[in-house]
Amino acid sequence: MARTQGSHSDITGPRIRQAALRLFARHGYAAVSMRKIAGEVGVQAGALYNYTPDKQSLLFRLMRDHMQDLLSAYGEQKQTGDPQDALRRFVGFHIRFHLQRPDEVFIAYMELRNLTPENFAEIEDLRRKYEDGLEAILREGQRAGIFAVADTKIATLAVIAMLNGVMTWYRAGGRLSLDEVEAVYWDMVRKAMTA
Amino acid sequence: MARTQGSHSDITGPRIRQAALRLFARHGYAAVSMRKIAGEVGVQAGALYNYTPDKQSLLFRLMRDHMQDLLSAYGEQKQTGDPQDALRRFVGFHIRFHLQRPDEVFIAYMELRNLTPENFAEIEDLRRKYEDGLEAILREGQRAGIFAVADTKIATLAVIAMLNGVMTWYRAGGRLSLDEVEAVYWDMVRKAMTA
DNA sequence: GTCTATATATCGATAGAC
DNA sequence: GTCTATCGATATATAGAC
Structure with a gap:
């Protein structure tokens, strides 16, 4: 039941942290954009703000x-x-x-x-x-x-x-x-x- | 003979390197803009490109x-x-x-x-x-x-x-x-x- | 050599539809 | 919860006047 849109709160949160961890370590915090993190997870940038205030x-x-x-x-x-x-x-x-x-x-x-x-x-x-x-x-x-x-x-x-x-x-x-x-x-x- | 515009090649180059060194060390390369470096030196951002290709x-x-x-x-x-x-x-x-x-x-x-x-x-x-x-x-x-x-x-x-x-x-x-x-x-x- | 102005791209964060 | 669209700010780098 693959979906391109919908609710994934159980898995999206950990995946965001995992992607941010990897990208921050590779390129540095200042060099990594929220769009890059979202892209790694497979969501749009706006969706990240359901999991982190900033x-x-x-x-x-x-x-x-x-x-x-x-x-x-x-x-x-x-x-x-x-x-x-x-x-x-x-x-x-x-x-x-x-x-x-x-x-x-x-x-x-x-x-x-x-x-x-x-x-x-x-x-x-x-x-x-x-x-x-x-x-x-x-x-x-x-x-x-x-x-x-x-x-x-x-x-x-x-x-x-x-x-x-x-x-x-x-x-x-x-x-x-x-x-x-x-x-x-x-x-x-x-x-x-x-x- | 203070000037707000003119040729300062002898001193601007070292001052750019000095400002970049200080700012990169404090805030990190990715977090420092060319405008910030230029501001520290007292010139406009475009002038930096007379001293460094990028x-x-x-x-x-x-x-x-x-x-x-x-x-x-x-x-x-x-x-x-x-x-x-x-x-x-x-x-x-x-x-x-x-x-x-x-x-x-x-x-x-x-x-x-x-x-x-x-x-x-x-x-x-x-x-x-x-x-x-x-x-x-x-x-x-x-x-x-x-x-x-x-x-x-x-x-x-x-x-x-x-x-x-x-x-x-x-x-x-x-x-x-x-x-x-x-x-x-x-x-x-x-x-x-x-x- | 430095200025102003700008081309082009990207940024963090938010609003509203679904 | 995720999407699309966008606001307002900022980025690197370049062009042309002086």
């Missing part, structure tokens, strides 16, 4: 959902009292979670400046919450004498920046398996943090 | 000049036979060079996708040349038994990614001096690479 909200919700997924998934990780083990788990979690969502990750880092000030503040708040998780591990290890970094906040940002670098080069089916990539980065992070 | 060339030349400056400045660094010392110098050079050019650095990383395929390839070639400089240091240290990394190419990208993280938080006059920042990162890089 283009800005479309971007913001993609980023907010991503950050909330990140925090939620990290919260479900098994906790451990051993800082070294906790750091190892963090490295593995961070690499695997982000490699599974390249478009979301790309947008979350590249499109911050296209958010309104209010939306920007909310995304930054979520990002800081995630970073705080790692810093707590480093502080605990520091206290226990396992880690030795000059500044836990800088070390937190340094570890995350290093791990994010994986996204720029890793491709599934490449020279290294995911387990090997994780092991290589864990080796560097462990040595950099350890006393 | 908007794309304006972006490309900013990025190419930056990458060539980077390679040129790094080439002038004093070379040393000791890999550990060479790595220490690289960390210091990279941090200081990039912190002095935040707008250029931002554009070089954020606007790659707005380059034509030919221009993209040329910028990527320059970037790879710079990365090769660091990898040569790591390989030499690896050969000498000073460094112990699983993969020199990944380690190269990891070190650069970690150092680039400085650009996201460092502000002059902040809690740490530039010397202290350099020392903190050198400590982490040294430990991560060393056997």
Whole structure:
């Protein structure tokens, strides 16, 4: 029962978000028009406004959902009292979670400046919450004498920046398996943090 | 002798590049119009086309000049036979060079996708040349038994990614001096690479 | 070399028919 | 809920006067 016109609220919404995600990641928010997104979905531009009040909200919700997924998934990780083990788990979690969502990750880092000030503040708040998780591990290890970094906040940002670098080069089916990539980065992070 | 019209070829060209650099870094290439750039300079939009064939060339030349400056400045660094010392110098050079050019650095990383395929390839070639400089240091240290990394190419990208993280938080006059920042990162890089 | 004016195209968002 | 049509603004780039 193919239709060229009619009601599709159940599927059109997710397809709009999916198309916007893909196009924003490829070409950037400012370079993607609502018409382009609509064309990808197979509707006219006007139909998009049944699902989003405007283009800005479309971007913001993609980023907010991503950050909330990140925090939620990290919260479900098994906790451990051993800082070294906790750091190892963090490295593995961070690499695997982000490699599974390249478009979301790309947008979350590249499109911050296209958010309104209010939306920007909310995304930054979520990002800081995630970073705080790692810093707590480093502080605990520091206290226990396992880690030795000059500044836990800088070390937190340094570890995350290093791990994010994986996204720029890793491709599934490449020279290294995911387990090997994780092991290589864990080796560097462990040595950099350890006393 | 103020004039509202006339010939200013000596100064208009640099001012256009300066304005484009600033605006592209703040708002992104796609979000900045030629009229905005012209307004910043104090001329009409049509006058810009006496200095650039189009908007794309304006972006490309900013990025190419930056990458060539980077390679040129790094080439002038004093070379040393000791890999550990060479790595220490690289960390210091990279941090200081990039912190002095935040707008250029931002554009070089954020606007790659707005380059034509030919221009993209040329910028990527320059970037790879710079990365090769660091990898040569790591390989030499690896050969000498000073460094112990699983993969020199990944380690190269990891070190650069970690150092680039400085650009996201460092502000002059902040809690740490530039010397202290350099020392903190050198400590982490040294430990991560060393056997 | 810069100006004004304009060609041509596209943008985000809205209105009203179905 | 999606369509067609459109408003008003803005885009890159060019032409011709000075």
